[in-house]
Amino acid sequence: MSDTSVDNPLRVGLRRERGVEPCVLVIFGASGDLTRRKLAPALYNLQVDRLLPRSFAIVGVARSPMPDSEFRTALREGVAAHSRRPIDERLWGEIEQGLSYVPVGDELDGFVRLREHLERLDRERGTSGNRLFYLAVPPSAFRPIVSLLAKAGVSEPGAGGSWCRVVLEKPIGHDLASASDLNDAINAVFDEEDVFRIDHYLGKETVQNLLVFRFANSIFEPLWNHKYIDHVQITVAESIGIEGRGRYFEEAGTTRDMVQNHLFQLLCLIGMEPPVALRADAIRDEKVKVLQSLREVDPASSHEATVRGQYAAGVIGDEKVIGYREEEGVDRNSRTETYSALELYIDNWRWAGVPFFLRAGKRLPKRATEIVLQFSGVPHRFFERRAAANSLTLRIQPDEGINLKFDAKIPGPKPHLQPVSMDFRYGSSFGQAPPEAYERLLLDAMLGDSTLFIRRDEVEAAWSYIDRLYEGWGNNGPEALPEYVSGTWGPAEADVLLARSGRTWRRP
Numbered sequence: 001m002s003d004t005s006v007d008n009p010l011r012v013g014l015r016r017e018r019g020v021e022p023c024v025l026v027i028f029g030a031s032g033d034l035t036r037r038k039l040a041p042a043l044y045n046l047q048v049d050r051l052l053p054r055s056f057a058i059v060g061v062a063r064s065p066m067p068d069s070e071f072r073t074a075l076r077e078g079v080a081a082h083s084r085r086p087i088d089e090r091l092w093g094e095i096e097q098g099l100s101y102v103p104v105g106d107e108l109d110g111f112v113r114l115r116e117h118l119e120r121l122d123r124e125r126g127t128s129g130n131r132l133f134y135l136a137v138p139p140s141a142f143r144p145i146v147s148l149l150a151k152a153g154v155s156e157p158g159a160g161g162s163w164c165r166v167v168l169e170k171p172i173g174h175d176l177a178s179a180s181d182l183n184d185a186i187n188a189v190f191d192e193e194d195v196f197r198i199d200h201y202l203g204k205e206t207v208q209n210l211l212v213f214r215f216a217n218s219i220f221e222p223l224w225n226h227k228y229i230d231h232v233q234i235t236v237a238e239s240i241g242i243e244g245r246g247r248y249f250e251e252a253g254t255t256r257d258m259v260q261n262h263l264f265q266l267l268c269l270i271g272m273e274p275p276v277a278l279r280a281d282a283i284r285d286e287k288v289k290v291l292q293s294l295r296e297v298d299p300a301s302s303h304e305a306t307v308r309g310q311y312a313a314g315v316i317g318d319e320k321v322i323g324y325r326e327e328e329g330v331d332r333n334s335r336t337e338t339y340s341a342l343e344l345y346i347d348n349w350r351w352a353g354v355p356f357f358l359r360a361g362k363r364l365p366k367r368a369t370e371i372v373l374q375f376s377g378v379p380h381r382f383f384e385r386r387a388a389a390n391s392l393t394l395r396i397q398p399d400e401g402i403n404l405k406f407d408a409k410i411p412g413p414k415p416h417l418q419p420v421s422m423d424f425r426y427g428s429s430f431g432q433a434p435p436e437a438y439e440r441l442l443l444d445a446m447l448g449d450s451t452l453f454i455r456r457d458e459v460e461a462a463w464s465y466i467d468r469l470y471e472g473w474g475n476n477g478p479e480a481l482p483e484y485v486s487g488t489w490g491p492a493e494a495d496v497l498l499a500r501s502g503r504t505w506r507r508p
């Protein structure tokens with residue numbers, strides 16, 4: 001299981017000492033957008049890098065009947081439109097040979113046909129009974145699919161020590177009770193070590209590089225604590241709206257849709273202690289400790305440390321856009337947030353007293369995800385004019401890289417200062433675009449490496465915190481949420497959240 005690389009303790013690129021064993025990837029929801037835009041291009045690029053096994057097959061599963069040829073055409077079109085590399089016909093042909101489609105509905109008979117199809121692939125393509133089920137379907141379908149897999153005997157691995165795993169897309173529940181209930185249902189069929197809860201942010205190179213950056217560089221880790229860091233900002237900004245998902249978003253909101261998973265995962269990687277080893281559970285143990293160390297929220301005062309808002313009509317780029325309550329499927333009196341900002345604290349030795357400011361929103365000026373560590377100011381100021389305090393920014397998307405900002409003297413006779421930057425960009429430094437997140441995550445799931453996936457107790461610890469927020473918002477929240485004009489950086493109340501302690505948001 002160890003990597004061939006010695007210069008990167010996690011991985012370098014996608015090289016492995018141990019290759020993927022022969023297997024079948026079964027994609028439920030194969031006719032959906034995720035399969036076409038993300039999964040098919042990821043699989044193609046893994047084939048380009050020769051990381052898929054020779055004995056490999058992909059089975060698409062959805063409700064509607066579809067000839068194998070039509071399924072192959074749909075996936076090829078997805079690769080052509082969304083792959084980071086152009087299609088090589090020879091390589092695509094190798095994948096295409098192993099593509100097939102099985103229509104499956106809500107009846108047991110369809111799952112029995114799927115089992116028979118997989119057994120035939122084991123014989124014809126040598127896939128050895130190893131199966132990875134990818135549930136690219138709404139979360140409401142997780143439980144019935146897993147239950148029928150078990151009843152039909154599909155969830156059992158083949159003979160000879162083979163394996164059977166399941167990949168789940170977010171969200172895992174909409175609160176602690178539903179998440180625990182769903183996890184119970186999944187674990188009744190699949191052991192926890194065979195459950196891969198995916199958060200595609202964890203597959204991004206900058207996110208993976210956080211551990212290397214922190215624990216492989218002696219100049220940063222000694223500063224990574226309350227003595228030197230004034231505060232931390234984590235931003236996930238989107239310029240898009242709800243993209244026709246009004247009914248879903250009315251039930252979720254930005255806090256459930258983004259904060260509970262994406263932002264909390266980034267928070268864990270920034271805040272965690274060094275793991276005892278670079279093993280999946282050792283790393284995830286430390287992430288859980290961060291969530292367990294979050295200062296308990298008093299529902300009665302949760303509104304004091306949080307801000308929520310809804311986007312109003314405005315302009316994004318050159319396009320006029322409508323407000324949230326005008327979107328299809330949205331209640332005209334909705335109190336569902338499209339913007340969420342939180343001030344929270346990790347109550348442990350390392351982070352005592354350091355505020356973490358998290359924000360996520362839709363219809364903001366640009367798409368950007370970043371983490372900013374704002375260092376404390378110098379204890380004594382020698383210079384009359386001083387620029388902003390030092391900061392370290394980790395850009396997750398769209399331009400992955402790291403920026404260190406510090407002060408330098410402007411040329412001339414007077415000691416005037418100006419902030420300057422040292423910038424690292426993945427594309428220019430390594431001469432190639434980093435792999436897409438789904439490439440890494442699909443490969444890891446086939447390898448059985450759960451490091452970049454979310455364990456059950458992580459999910460439930462995050463929901464426990466979020467539930468307390470919603471309890472407070474439901475009992476003490478305003479009648480209507482503040483609005484912000486689309487194309488701006490959120491409601492004015494979010495600026496006040498930081499301004500009351502003399503701080504400001506960094507503009508990505």
